[in-house]
Amino acid sequence: AQSVSQHNHHVILSEAASLELGCNYSYGGTVNLFWYVQYPGQHLQLLLKYFSGDPLVKGIKGFEAEFIKSKFSFNLRKPSVQWSDTAEYFCAVLNTGFQKLVFGTGTRLLVSP
Amino acid sequence: EAGVTQFPSHSVIEKGQTVTLRCDPISGHDNLYWYRRVMGKEIKFLLHFVKESKQDESGMPNNRFLAERTGGTYSTLKVQPAELEDSGVYFCASSQRGGGFSYNEQFFGPGTRLTVL
Numbered sequence: 523a524q525s526v527s528q529h530n531h532h533v534i535l536s537e538a539a540s541l542e543l544g545c546n547y548s549y550g551g552t553v554n555l556f557w558y559v560q561y562p563g564q565h566l567q568l569l570l571k572y573f574s575g576d577p578l579v580k581g582i583k584g585f586e587a588e589f590i591k592s593k594f595s596f597n598l599r600k601p602s603v604q605w606s607d608t609a610e611y612f613c614a615v616l617n618t619g620f621q622k623l624v625f626g627t628g629t630r631l632l633v634s635p
Numbered sequence: 636e637a638g639v640t641q642f643p644s645h646s647v648i649e650k651g652q653t654v655t656l657r658c659d660p661i662s663g664h665d666n667l668y669w670y671r672r673v674m675g676k677e678i679k680f681l682l683h684f685v686k687e688s689k690q691d692e693s694g695m696p697n698n699r700f701l702a703e704r705t706g707g708t709y710s711t712l713k714v715q716p717a718e719l720e721d722s723g724v725y726f727c728a729s730s731q732r733g734g735g736f737s738y739n740e741q742f743f744g745p746g747t748r749l750t751v752l
Contacts, residue, residue, distance in 0.1 A: 526677070554738060565638065566726065566743035573738075612678065616738060621666065621730075622691060623741065625678040 524549040526613050528626035535603050535633050543598040543629050545587075545613030554616035555596040556623065557587055561609045569611070572596065583607070605635045637661070639744035641727050647750045653715040656747045660709070660729030666690075667710050668730075668741060669702060673723040681725075684710060685732065696721075717751045724748050 529544040547553060557569040570581025577589040587598045596613060613626040640659045648654050660667045669681040681700070682692040686707035695702070699718070704710040714721050728741040 558743075565745050566728075568740055571740075614678075617680075621738065622668065622680040622683060622694070623670075623678075624680070625670075627675070627677045 524615055524617055524624045526615055526624055526626035528611075528613055528629050530629045531627065533629055533631045535631070537605055537633055537635055538602050539633075541598070541600040541603045541607070541631070543611055543613075543631070545596045545598065545626060546594050547596065547613075547615045548594070549615060555587075555589060556614040556616070557581065557585070557596075557598050558612040558614060558625075559609045560612070566612070569598070603631075603633045605633050607631060608633045639727055639729050639742050641725075641744040641747050643747060644745065645748045645750075647752065648717055649752050650719055651716045653713065654717055654749060656712045656714075656725050656749070658710045658712070658727030658729075658744060660727070661742055663731070664729035664742075665707070665732035666730040666739070666741075667704060668728040669710070669712055670726040670728065671723050672726065672746075673720075678726065681712075714749075717749075719751050722749055722751045 525548040527546045555572045558566045559569045560566045569585050570579050572579045572589045580586045585600050610628045610630050612628045614623040642657045665686050667684040670678050672678045680694040683690045684704045687704050701713045724746040726746045727744040730739040730741045
């Protein structure tokens with residue numbers, strides 16, 4: 523079965539610091555990968571996705587992620603975080619054919635002003 | 636355009652009681668999904684409807700959980716009788732119907748926080 527690991531459960535950063543959240547997945551075939559974000563009191567929303575092509579994917583709000591097939595990784599990055607990036611971030615892989623998302627445990631990011 | 640809505644936002648019930656959660660998908664979305672997040676753990680898939688048909692219910696924990704989507708519009712998830720381990724946040728998501736293995740983005744609702752005492 524597919525699984526997703528997020529290494530950091532809690533991350534605390536100061537504004538303007540750089541961010542990298544780790545994500546590894548277990549599936550060895552063709553993968554579709556996602557990062558979702560849940561801001562306090564809001565819905566889960568899609569940050570970015572990778573299906574194919576350029577392994578460096580750019581998403582909303584200055585976020586990007588890099589798909590490294592050899593490392594089974596899809597780490598999320600942002601060069602300079604803002605207080606408004608405080609949220610919980612979820613990495614997910616699509617179980618293709620069944621259309622269901624398999625999520626990691628999430629990483630809570632707190633950005634202090 | 637209205638997003639996915641869920642009702643109630645919070646529910647607190649006692650062990651052994653029944654609770655029904657409701658999800659209204661985005662209008663026109665044939666696909667409807669239920670997910671659950673138990674505290675501190677990952678968001679886990681429960682089941683997937685295509686219109687009124689259950690496409691995949693492999694994630695349903697046991698027969699105390701019953702999901703329906705009569706008429707292919709809104710869906711309900713009933714837990715009867717509720718147990719302590721059913722506590723968590725229940726998310727609903729919907730997406731447009733795609734052909735074959737194509738994927739359409741899943742849009743999530745705000746979730747229902749269920750607490751079983």
